Amino acid sequence: MQIINDLNLKKQARDLGVKIWQTPGFMFIMLGMIAVVIMTAVFLISQNYNDPEILVLAESFVVVVILIVGNSVITMVTQVTKLNRMKSEFVSVASHQLRTPLSAIKWETELLLSKCRRRVVGDKQRQSIENINTLSIKMTHLINDLLDVARIDQHRLIIKKIPTDIIAVAKDSIKEAQSLAKKRHIELALSAPRKLPAVLADPEKLQMVVENLLNNSIKYTTNHGKIELKLTKKDALVIFNIKDSGVGIPTEQQERIFDKFFRSDNIAKYQTEGTGLGLYIAKNIIEQMGGRIWFESVENLGSIFSFSVPIAKQKD
């Protein structure tokens, strides 16, 4: 399977952002073909000539060609990795720099708002300031997501593993998502056993994942529906399901749903907002905690997103 995957040049080219003939896979196939051709040539030469000098010459020629091609493959691979690293580094530096002015905008608007509450200001003005505030919060989220992606790509995303009350995390996430749900007339319902053992997780990151899944469900539910959150214990895992009656994901696009920046066609149509980073980050967080994330979805009927997290071993 892995070999077939490695030979999927189109995908490789897309993932690396290079032309097909520049992918390492293509280069290796070329290298193999050149080796075969040259070997055959050497074989034919050795059949017709008995002179050892010609054989040695032919052999050296083979070695030189393989060295040259091999070297260009290595250069290519190094270049691609270097470019990728530079890209992630750029994202993390830029995001850090962006956060300072953004914090300033956020705090200044908050200051303005707190003053507005005390003195008389027109409703329109207050509304504008509130809009600026909401927008700067959204932008902060976006930059935080970009930073997380850069960290994931550089293998620097640190996930704590501490005993965590997953029911509390679920309740907090519902509280955070409640206002958006109300606006869209969607009911959020949690069902969980009265007691669940603590899971081994990073509470903040776990809440980020749950809020992200929940926000997706709310955003992509167009009818006045209900979203059900369910917690169950299964062996050494706790399973978290989030079921919605939203727009669902088209079957042919389901395999790419956890890809970076991927957004399915139908949601891009319903909702212009969104970056396609949420599920990519969620998958990385859950897998780093030792869990798994998956989904079932039927277009126009809804989706169930699920993930598992390991239960913390109890101290005796």
Added chain:
Amino acid sequence: MTKILIVEDELTLNKALEEFLVEEKFEVFSAFDGEEGIRLAKEKKPDLILLDIILPKKDGFEVLDYLKLDKKTQKIPVLLLTNLESAEDIEKAFNKGATTYLVKANYRLEDIVKKIKETLKCA
């Protein structure tokens, strides 16, 4: 009145914090670089310090070292307020004796005041 020292080089951030804290009835001192921060900490004996990490002259970690070495200032709780949030930075901050670590972009002024009040209650 509770005294708070802000060490932050970004003028807008420093002023926004100061204004909000003054409205919340704190007495506020502002420093714009690490050295000024250390000097004001010794002089004004604040009840709490809000400290940025990337600062001119002396950075936040160096300031923290000075504050924790000096008997006059070592007991003052220090809240780091920064936009750096790598695991190494956070760990370094706590090892050097910071009380809390807050990422600016993720906190509203209101939340920062809440954290200040919590920390003062615990101290």
